Amino acid sequence: MKKILYLLIFPFALVAQTKALVGGTLIDGFGNQPVKNSVILIKGETIIKVGTQDNTPIPENAEVISTEGMSILPGLWDMHVHLMITGHSDYSYWDKTYLPIFENVIMPASAHQLLLAGVTSARDLGAPLKASIAVRDAINQGRLPGPTMYMSGPFIQKEPYPGTEAFRWGVNGEKDARAKVKKLAKAGVDCIKLIDQDQMTYAEVKAIVDEAHKNKLKVVAHSHRPEEIRLGIKAGVDNFEHTGLSSSPAYPDDVMELIKDRTAKMNLGPLYWTPTIEVLFNHDYVINNPESLDNDSWHLDLPDSIVKDIKASISKPGELPYFQLTSIRKPTLKTKFNQLKEAGVVMMIGTDSGVPMKFHSQSTWNELDIWVRELGVSPLEAIKSATYWPSKFMGVEEHVGTITEGKQADIIAVKGDVLRYISLLQKVDIVMKKGTVVKNTLSN
Secondary structure, rough: HHHHHHHHHHHHHOOOOEEEEEEEEOOOOOOOOOOOOOOEEEEEEEEEEEEOOOOOOOOOOOEEEEEOOOEEEEEEEEEEEEEOOOOOOHHHHHHHHHHHHHHHHHHHHHHHHHOOOOOEEEOOOOOOOOHHHHHHHHHHHOOOOOOOOEEEEOOOEEOOOOOOOOOOOOOHHHHHHHHHHHHHHHHOOOOOOOOEEEHOOOOHHHHHHHHHHHOOOEEEEEEEEEEEHHHHHHHHEEEEEEEOOOOOOOHHHHHHHHHHHHHOHHHHOOOOEEEOOHHHHHHHHHHHOOOHHHHHHHHHOOHHHHHHHHHOOOOOOHOOOHHHHHHHHHHHHHHHHHHHHHHOEEEOOOOEOOOOOOOOOOOOHHHHHHHHOOOOOOOOHHHOOHHHHHHHHHHHOOOOOOOOOEEOOOOOEEOOOOOOOOHHHHOOOOOEEEEEEEEEEEOO
């Protein structure tokens, strides 16, 4: 009898107070024109009303959060992060030294930094399987602060690089390729990450893609080399990453024809691309203006010894082997970006966050800034590529990704007009995830 009484009473004890975000300029994520003097009502995790101060009464007992003078937009997505790395320049050393604490220290710190930077959803593309699932689930269960994470688990490639077997799985033949995907699917990953597919047979690539799709998982693949794109398109890859490692000035004509042929087949849905431009575009600037590396936002939740280790590894930023070709590659970036855009691919914001000198607390806003300031993308379009389109790709657009009645209240706010000054996103003032305010600099 006591148990029945508890079940009857408990829901009333948890009736959530309505929150009201009042006064700011609303950017909804769909690309619609902004709404001035907006009102957003939230109950529990859900947006229950979107309107203006003229047409939307504020409930008497609501918790009112003033957003006057602010831009309000959906929580950002970053579609290419690596929680297991945090800007250190020596991968081999990092993996050997810190692999045992990826799950309990490194990945949770990265996730927390992303969240406070306004990233409320993110896709991790390459990490140990057990750690990936554990960190994702701990965040979802409220035991760790971080974005809602979508995990690929280990990279799938022809052969793992020496010392990377914990998070890179090789395939040997079509049967083994299918078995690896089945194992990842059974473990509960959210997508499959494929790299170096030009070193595989077509049968292996096709087996990976087909098995992923059979298990309702999309395939995300590298596009560093033309043959990776050719094989990926032929096999049905859903989303390509990066713009290539080479200094070739543009994509080959035959590759562009394949891309255009694929984007013409709208019965297959959009072809998605995550170009990860900023890490390359801003490299020379960072070398000459390294002050951003001293920003201590990336120290959050990391032991002092690891912070010191990372600092030492990037103390001579112009000498890092990882970036020696970058200055030659920079002139190719705008051309390739425009080729992809003109071919009709759907672009998504992703950063490769965690690679040398790229920190989770800084990467996402920098990507948006380069798209707008250097590549000519409109601010509304860039924001849509960091909100609506990622949610659409991950199949959760009915629940999150825009500020819409009935959707999850993942919302950020920043002082000023981000449509004029997109770089204001480097200092997000309010972060709300699932209706809970996890950051509010205005209340300090």
